Structures are given as structure tokens and as C-alpha cells.
Amino acid sequence: MKIAIRPAAILLLTFAFCATAFAQWSSDPSVNLALADNNNGSDQVQPKLVPLQNRGWYVSWFDANPATKSPVGYDVFYQRLGAGGEEKFHHDGQIVADLTNSSTEDYGLDKDTSGNALIAFLDTREGDNQQVTAAKLSPGGKPLWGARGVQLTKDSSFHADPKIVGTSDGSIVVGWTSESNVVLQKLNAAGEPQWGAGVTFSEGGSNYVLSDLHAADNGSVILSWVRGQGFGSNSQLRANKVSASGIVLWGSGNVDIFDVGSLQFGNFPYFLYDGKGGAVFAWYTSVPTLQCFAQHILANGAEAFPHNGSPASANTRNVRVEPAASYRAATGEVFLFWTEEDSNQVVNGIYGQNFDSTGAPKWGADGLVIVPLGADQQFFVQSVQIGNGALTFWVDQKSFGSATIQAVRLDQSGATVCPQFPVSSVASNKSRPVAAISSSGVAALAF
16 A cells, blocks of 8 residues: 655755754745645655755655546656755656556666766556666756657566666666566666676576665676565575676675575665775564664675674664664764664664674664654654764654654764754654755755
């Protein structure tokens, strides 16, 4: 079941104050910046957020609008925001593709070195079988690869979970799941394929599903995927790095982010680029128990933390799920925040941990209590690194339809810099918030 939401955004000037705003960005948590708020029954879901060099932002989402031509599907929309939160395109966003998808999967949003928006999605415009399409759009909203973008697949295979990144050499890399394999293709600025049939990751007897993709150093990319061997089998996380010329850099055997236990069914963790050629991973297992972990893979593919990651907490009385990581490049610290639950998963709260560059916990073996276990539901945790610590967000829901979004800022010792404050205080359904921070230290949240 999908919950109808209205994409909105809030910006926080975290480098100076706990909660403030300017221009279109309201300082009142009861008045967030609405990006798509028509009231005709539209179902607007899965926002993504990318900061721009000019302190602006790209925001994208899906919108199933009953006012569009039949059959109504989840169409791709995006918006460019100025530094002051002003909408550069018309209100409710600019349509990228009018689709007939009756449900949604993950997709990709990024920017290239020229500040153009890059979006990859599953496309139904060429028939019933969904194909992978990439679109490149100028800061003014002009489609640079034609009105329909560049179609990466034209076959009867199963496709899923497309991602897209702008690489440091000015190119673009698109990744997706094809049947039980993961495929990468590099495009030049004109949208022309550069890697022949693509770089394929596969393993006999196993199913690979793309989880995340990020640009790295020297035109390379890092990707992660979930490895399983059929329904009911353990699902584990793998990763690799591919050079600008399509060479696999972390070995043909890939990097085992963890190889003991299993991810929660249907969970496909994101990761962070560390700014130095490596990546920071956060995930939670369901087997042997519900536990959160973090791992830092260095530029050469070596593990900075112990194999299978550092556990968030040694507390065996509780369980924990849905971690969000942020990374401090200056010290190699990884901040991890998650939903903590009692063993029966009846009450929950928000906890955190700070790992040093070797994966040792700095906030005690059991982590730091931010919100104690209680009757409110605390979930959809997000985090960005700021100052010498981190800013973390979460949804607090007293009952169905009464959710708010809360935040707190901590320093590297776990001390409170900004006490808990509301980001969105109007009680309503809230789903899938995403957070990002710009190079100037401005954090934004879309939901």
C-alpha cells in the first residue's frame, strides 16, 4: 500500500544555527516549502535530493496524477530550487516522462560536472516490458538528450532499480539490474554508450540486484548490490569499483561487505562516497538477529573496519533497524544512527554511535540514547555530517496520520550542539525523507 504524500522540502542553515531559513525557506516548522501540493488525489512519492554548486538543489519524485491522460501511471518529475528556495520551474515540478507504471521502484538522480540534472528510471513508453532510460536536463529545464532521453535497454529481459551518476571526468554512468545480473554503461556528454555491451557483474547460481551507485575518483564509480540465491536464502552485500575505462578495480571476486547472516528481505542499503576513492556502508541484518553495522572500504578495496563491519551496539536485550550513516573525512569517523527497539519490537527510540577510523565505538559499547524507548514510533532515520559531528533527522509518529519530523545536532563526543527541534511540526502522514548537505554546509530534507 502506498501513502499519498505531498513532496515538500525544508532547509536548515546548520553551519550557523540549529534551525533557521531564508527567502522561500520558512523558519516555521509548521510551514515547509511545498513543491507539489495539488489536491486532486495525486500520489506523489519517493523524493530524491541533490545539492548544486550554486547552493541550489535538484529534487525529483514520482507523481500519479489522475488529471493526466489514461492510463494514469507514476510519472517522473523534477524541480530546481535556487539558494533561497525559489522554484526555477513552474510549481508542482516539470515532467520528465509520462509513464504508465502502476507501482514504483528505486531510480536515480544526480548532476554532471556542468550542473545538468541526470535522472534514470524504468520506462513504459516502449511497451509493457519496462526498459531503462536516462535523461539529461539543463539547469533551465531543456532535455539535452531529446524529449525521450536515452534508452539503455531494448529487450525482453527483466530490468529493475536503475541508478545514474555524473563522473568526475564529465561523463555519466548508468547502472541497473538485468535478470539476475547487474550492468553498468558509461555515456559521453552526448548520451552515446562508451563501454560496448556494458560492464556486467554476475555469478552462477546467484541473483544480483543493484543497491547503490556513486561517482568516485578519476572518473571511476563504486557500486553495491545485494547477492541472494533464491527465495528464503541469505541476502548479503557486495561491492566493486570500476575505472573510467571500464576496468574492475576491486577484483573479480568483488568485496564482501558482509558474508555472514542476511539482510532484511527487500532491503537494499545505500552507501556514501568518502571523498577519497572509497565508500562508507551501513546496513542491518535480520539473521542471526536485528543488528545494525557500519563498514568503511578504502580506495584500494581494503576494509578499514573489521570484516563484516562494526556492530552499532553490544546491547543484546534490544534489537535495531534502519541505520543511516554520515562520514567525517578529516578524521575517518563514521556516525551511525538507527531505530532502537525492544526485543518484541513494541516500543522504539533513536540511538547513535560514532566509530573511529578503525571501526572502534566512541559513544560506549551500547551507543548513545537520543530518544529513549517509548510508545511513539521513531523511523526513517537520516543523517548528514556537519562541523565535527552530525545532524540527524527522524519521523516521530504518535499514531497513524500524526507524524512529525524531528532533528538533533551532536558533536563528535555525542554532546548536544542543538537540542531536539521540529523540522516539520504539522501532524500528518510522512514517508521516505531524504537528507543531503551542500559543500557550503547547508542541509536540506525532502519528504
